[in-house]
Amino acid sequence: xxxxxxxxxxxxxxxxxxxxxxxxxxxxxxxxxxxxxxxxxxxxxxxxxxxxxxxxxxxxxxxxxxxxxxxxxxxxxxxxxxxxxxxxxxxxxxxxxxxxxxxxxxxxxxxxxxxxxxxxxxxxxxxxxxxxxxxxxxxxxxxxxxxxxxxxxxxxxxxxxxxxxxxxxxxxxxxxxxxxxxxxxxxxxxxxxxxxxxxxxxxxxxxxxxxxxxxxxxxxxxxxxxxxxxxxxxxxxxxxxxxxxxxxxxxxxxxxxxxxxxxxxxxxxxxxxxxxxxxxxxxxxxxxxxxxxxxxxxxxxxxxxxxxxxxxxxxxxxxxxxxxxxxxxxxxxxxxxxxxxxxxxxxxxxxxxxxxxxxxxxxxxxxxxxxxxxxxxxxxxxxxxxxxxxxxxxxxxxxxxxxxxxxxxxxxxxxxxxxxxxxxxxxxxxxxxxxxxxxxxxxxxxxxxxxxxxxxxxxxxxxxxxxxxxxxxxxxxxxxxxxxxxxxxxxxxxxxxxxxxxxxxxxxxxxxxxxxxxxxxxxxxxxxxxxxxxxxxxxxxxxx
Amino acid sequence: xxxxxxxxxxxxxxxxxxxxxxxxxxxxxxxxxxxxxxxxxxxxxxxxxxxxxxxxxxxxxxxxxxxxxxxxxxxxxxxxxxxxxxxxxxxxxxxxxxxxxxxxxxxxxxxxxxxxxxxxxxxxxxxxxxxxxxxxxxxxxxxxxxxxxxxxxxxxxxxxxxxxxxxxxxxxxxxxxxxxxxxxxxxxxxxxxxxxxxxxxxxxxxxxxxxxxxxxxxxxxxxxxxxxxxxxxxxxxxxxxxxxxxxxxxxxxxxxxxxxxxxxxxxxxxxxxxxxxxxxxxxxxxxxxxxxxxxxxxxxxxxxxxxxxxxxxxxxxxxxxxxxxxxxxxxxxxxxxxxxxxxxxxxxxxx
Numbered sequence: 001x002x003x004x005x006x007x008x009x010x011x012x013x014x015x016x017x018x019x020x021x022x023x024x025x026x027x028x029x030x031x032x033x034x035x036x037x038x039x040x041x042x043x044x045x046x047x048x049x050x051x052x053x054x055x056x057x058x059x060x061x062x063x064x065x066x067x068x069x070x071x072x073x074x075x076x077x078x079x080x081x082x083x084x085x086x087x088x089x090x091x092x093x094x095x096x097x098x099x100x101x102x103x104x105x106x107x108x109x110x111x112x113x114x115x116x117x118x119x120x121x122x123x124x125x126x127x128x129x130x131x132x133x134x135x136x137x138x139x140x141x142x143x144x145x146x147x148x149x150x151x152x153x154x155x156x157x158x159x160x161x162x163x164x165x166x167x168x169x170x171x172x173x174x175x176x177x178x179x180x181x182x183x184x185x186x187x188x189x190x191x192x193x194x195x196x197x198x199x200x201x202x203x204x205x206x207x208x209x210x211x212x213x214x215x216x217x218x219x220x221x222x223x224x225x226x227x228x229x230x231x232x233x234x235x236x237x238x239x240x241x242x243x244x245x246x247x248x249x250x251x252x253x254x255x256x257x258x259x260x261x262x263x264x265x266x267x268x269x270x271x272x273x274x275x276x277x278x279x280x281x282x283x284x285x286x287x288x289x290x291x292x293x294x295x296x297x298x299x300x301x302x303x304x305x306x307x308x309x310x311x312x313x314x315x316x317x318x319x320x321x322x323x324x325x326x327x328x329x330x331x332x333x334x335x336x337x338x339x340x341x342x343x344x345x346x347x348x349x350x351x352x353x354x355x356x357x358x359x360x361x362x363x364x365x366x367x368x369x370x371x372x373x374x375x376x377x378x379x380x381x382x383x384x385x386x387x388x389x390x391x392x393x394x395x396x397x398x399x400x401x402x403x404x405x406x407x408x409x410x411x412x413x414x415x416x417x418x419x420x421x422x423x424x425x426x427x428x429x430x431x432x433x434x435x436x437x438x439x440x441x442x443x444x445x446x447x448x449x450x451x452x453x454x455x456x457x458x459x460x461x462x463x464x465x466x467x468x469x470x471x472x473x474x475x476x477x478x479x480x481x482x483x484x485x486x487x488x489x490x491x492x493x494x495x496x497x498x499x500x501x502x503x504x505x506x507x508x509x510x511x512x513x514x515x516x517x518x519x520x521x522x523x524x525x526x527x528x529x530x531x532x533x534x535x536x537x538x539x540x541x542x543x544x
Numbered sequence: 545x546x547x548x549x550x551x552x553x554x555x556x557x558x559x560x561x562x563x564x565x566x567x568x569x570x571x572x573x574x575x576x577x578x579x580x581x582x583x584x585x586x587x588x589x590x591x592x593x594x595x596x597x598x599x600x601x602x603x604x605x606x607x608x609x610x611x612x613x614x615x616x617x618x619x620x621x622x623x624x625x626x627x628x629x630x631x632x633x634x635x636x637x638x639x640x641x642x643x644x645x646x647x648x649x650x651x652x653x654x655x656x657x658x659x660x661x662x663x664x665x666x667x668x669x670x671x672x673x674x675x676x677x678x679x680x681x682x683x684x685x686x687x688x689x690x691x692x693x694x695x696x697x698x699x700x701x702x703x704x705x706x707x708x709x710x711x712x713x714x715x716x717x718x719x720x721x722x723x724x725x726x727x728x729x730x731x732x733x734x735x736x737x738x739x740x741x742x743x744x745x746x747x748x749x750x751x752x753x754x755x756x757x758x759x760x761x762x763x764x765x766x767x768x769x770x771x772x773x774x775x776x777x778x779x780x781x782x783x784x785x786x787x788x789x790x791x792x793x794x795x796x797x798x799x800x801x802x803x804x805x806x807x808x809x810x811x812x813x814x815x816x817x818x819x820x821x822x823x824x825x826x827x828x829x830x831x832x833x834x835x836x837x838x839x840x841x842x843x844x845x846x847x848x849x850x851x852x853x854x855x856x857x858x859x860x861x862x863x864x865x866x867x868x869x870x871x872x873x874x875x876x877x878x879x880x881x882x883x884x885x886x887x888x889x890x891x892x893x894x895x
Contacts, residue, residue: 389790
């Protein structure tokens with residue numbers, strides 16, 4: 001098959017149903033308690049249609065998708081009621097043999113994290129060829145030829161040579177392409193794509209979706225796209241189904257849903273876009289708080305038995321900027337561009353060269369003991385609120401830790417009082433301070449992480465993707481909270497993100513990083529309105 | 545480490561520990577094993593009150609004597625010798641009975657009391673008087689089992705605790721600092737671990753007259769390494785966790801990072817490992833005793849009883865007693881270990 005074949009236009013979609021869910025319920029049993037996570041969903045996917053299933057985390061969209069292929073952890077997972085009809089075959093409680101014939105053949109699936117979904121010990125030839133040999137009974141040689149074809153169809157360069165590569169030799173985008181090649185190998189009627197681009201950079205997201213779109217048009221397959229990203233939906237889906245807490249709240253054509261959402265939840269979801277202006281700067285001529293000059297982080301690469309240094313990975317390669325009080329500098333870039341490494345280097349958590357000056361202190365020249373008192377004023381909030389809080393300490397212990405380190409003379413009562421204040425600052429109920437992190441949602445955890453930084457009354461907070469792990473509506477709240485705190489306490493932020501809309505809502509200046517170097521920097525309006533560098537333009541185009 | 549943990553516990557009731565305890569209890573077999581083990585531990589811990597060749601209490605001539613605690617000369621009871629009274633001797637007991645009475649423990653034998661008035665040649669089979677029979681020197685097997693059980697457990701516990709402390713400490717330092725220190729210690733461990741332990745123990749116990757503490761020290765030389773690898777791996781992983789990095793950004797010292805933030809996670813694999821270490825220690829002691837290189841001759845020991853059982857196949861109660869007491873002890877510890885593993889298993893953790 002060749003991609004350039006005549007393709008049916010989207011308007012000529014048949015309304016013949018391919019998959020039909022009727023009153024589907026899914027519950028999980030924990031320790032005798034049953035918790036229903038999908039509460040009676042009825043949904044139809046027509047042939048050749050792209051249906052987007054959107055919802056925030058915990059809405060049950062992935063569980064719904066997994067139950068189509070019966071991939072849930074049975075018997076802890078149960079279907080109290082419901083039916084899943086795929087081309088007149090009932091899938092709930094179907095024979096394992098029936099399911100095996102469908103999986104990877106008539107219905108296939110692509111996952112969020114391609115590195116985890118591909119077997120790291122198998123070459124592409126083996127992984128993709130296996131699917132072909134299993135379901136189509138091709139010989140090794142036929143499978144090989146077909147694999148090359150497939151790799152070419154997903155637009156991977158040099159498909160012949162890629163046959164013998166392992167997943168770890170591919171980039172994130174290439175891996176996702178390889179996984180798509182595997183998923184479409186048997187020309188499935190239905191492709192379930194579970195957050196297919198969430199783990200990818202923005203510029204890659206668009207490419208992967210365009211690819212999926214082209215493949216779908218070409219072979220008239222249906223796609224069930226599961227995502228939380230409404231931008232993707234708008235560009236890509238024919239119809240949208242919105243889920244909230246296990247219930248389907250609205251199903252509509254993409255156009256009518258975006259122009260005229262019926263349900264309040266859908267409206268809230270659509271409105272949840274970080275917006276607003278950064279807080280006003282008091283006086284632009286205030287002396288700099290943090291001056292960074294030519295900071296470099298090079299990781300040496302060794303070679304030979306004497307471990308001779310023959311080259312370096314230039315993670316951060318000569319970054320300079322100045323941060324004044326109350327200012328936010330946004331740092332944008334793709335994964336691997338060195339944003340997070342720069343943050344760690346500024347806090348002296350990894351070694352770097354160059355000048356870092358905070359007030360009058362040359363941070364780069366201080367040893368650990370001299371650096372410690374300054375750490376109170378330079379704080380950091382990390383990306384993943386689930387990983388950055390120690391699961392074995394109570395909220396009070398987590399927030400108080402900085403105080404006990406920097407002001408050990410404080411009495412227990414004073415510490416407790418300060419913890420209560422810090423929790424109030426981030427709009428959390430102080431009565432929850434004796435609980436443990438697992439009892440909080442992602443957004444609440446991020447507030448706790450902010451409270452932990454705040455309690456030391458810092459001057460600068462480095463925020464490393466503080467909103468990336470959160471739902472859109474929560475992101476909006478966190479951004480607003482950060483701005484309020486900044487205004488109230490005259491904080492300066494270094495805001496690292498790959499999300500341009502978040503950056504736009506909070507930053508005064510922006511630095512665009514690519515491969516460890518600054519490709520463009522300046523006031524945010526100027527950079528966003530009139531990007532000079534090709535990379536910045538590409539980045540902006542991808543999110544429009 | 546212990547100090548830190550205690551401080552944490554004192555400040556708030558930690559739901560983690562409560563949950564772990566619940567999960568431990570959910571494993572019924574382990575829970576009941578813990579009870580049974582505790583009862584056996586307490587009983588054998590008070591072995592002197594359970595099996596003794598001295599009475600617990602003597603009322604003589606309107607005076608109270610506690611022979612199991614205090615040594616009285618025979619003359620105290622109107623005898624002739626200045627040496628300690630032999631209460632099992634008919635002469636002494638008739639002296640005491642004449643002017644008072646004696647309260648004997650349940651089993652009126654010490655581990656080394658030789659029963660001289662057996663009707664059959666030693667080893668004698670179980671009777672109402674010697675519940676598990678006597679060994680080939682006419683000593684009561686039950687008394688020896690009780691004392692042997694205690695020595696095995698104590699030996700195992702002390703060895704496990706000390707080698708865990710050393711192992712955790714070394715592993716923590718190795719994993720946390722990594723680099724050259726890790727490299728050298730790791731090579732040293734590889735060499736040390738490749739020494740044939742049992743032969744080394746046999747050779748070393750030929751140089752010294754192996755007392756309880758000597759044996760403990762010698763075995764400690766080799767047993768501390770078992771936890772190092774586990775703890776090292778946990779620390780290597782742990783030092784890059786985001787909340788550890790977050791604590792470092794707060795300015796936490798290395799010691800705080802190691803013991804407050806990383807160790808609790810490393811404890812899971814460590815504590816899970818400990819019952820098996822304990823079992824290993826008990827088995828090693830038993831095998832040394834069995835071979836005759838262990839505790840000094842005459843000490844009550846399960847290994848020595850096993851060896852007797854092997855030498856006297858016509859007296860199966862020797863082998864059976866030793867076998868069952870060892871089997872029960874080791875099984876109980878394994879069951880407890882399984883429950884401990886459950887308690888620490890995050891997959892079983894519920895919200």
